[in-house]
Amino acid sequence: MARAATGGDPRVNATVRYLLAGIRLALGWIFLWAFLDKAFGLGHDTTAAKSWVNGGSPTKGFLGSAATGPFAGFYHSIAGVALTDVLFMGALLAIGVALLLGVAMRLAAGAGALLTLMMWTVVLPPANNPFMDDHLVYAAVLVVLALSGAGDTLGLGTFWARIPLVRRTGWLK
Incomplete structure (x- = not known):
């Protein structure tokens, strides 16, 4: 992708690869930080008393009170439900770690x-x-990162792609 966009100039290609890797790392940190703050109440958006480890719900506040528009009823109904909390927190953690490591892009x-x-x-x-x-x-940037192989630069994407299971199942790349 970078070669077509840059005309094949190796210096520009390297710059684009490192820029995409930096964006991947930044987004990975955004997802991982959201998990850490909600899980442990590090005081940025979530106080320790409202943290997930202290019995708080990471979805109750946002989905329960901030939801507006055509889907508000649906989001109000799942706010604070244990399964919603587990799925949300699991997604934040898995996405953040995968992006930081450059695997399963x-x-x-x-x-x-x-x-x-x-x-x-x-x-x-x-x-x-x-x-x-x-x-x-x-959402758009995440798709660009996956399509551009952004996990290979400053990440474990190349190593990950060599794992036999990953080679057999393209969606794991």
Whole structure:
């Protein structure tokens, strides 16, 4: 992908690869930080008293009170449900770790795009724009990262792709 976009200039290709790797690492940290803060109440958005390890629900506040628009009823109904909390936290952790390591990029990008699209639907319409917000941008960037092989640079993507199970199942790449 980078070669077609840059005309084959190796210096530009290397720059693009490292830029995409940096974006992958940044998004990985965003997902992992959300997990860590909600799980342990590190005080950024979640206090220790409301952390998941202290019995708090990582979905109750956002889905229970912030949900607006056409899907509000659905999100209110699943807010604070144990299964919703486990799925949400598991997704944040798995996506964050996969992006940071540069492995399972297709799976991580698909799951991350789905999660961010769902988060976009929670607050329809967005506060600052008729339809566009950062969740849609994150979803698009995640797809670009997976399609560009961004896990290979500053990540374990090349090693991951050599695992026999991953070679046999393309969606694990």
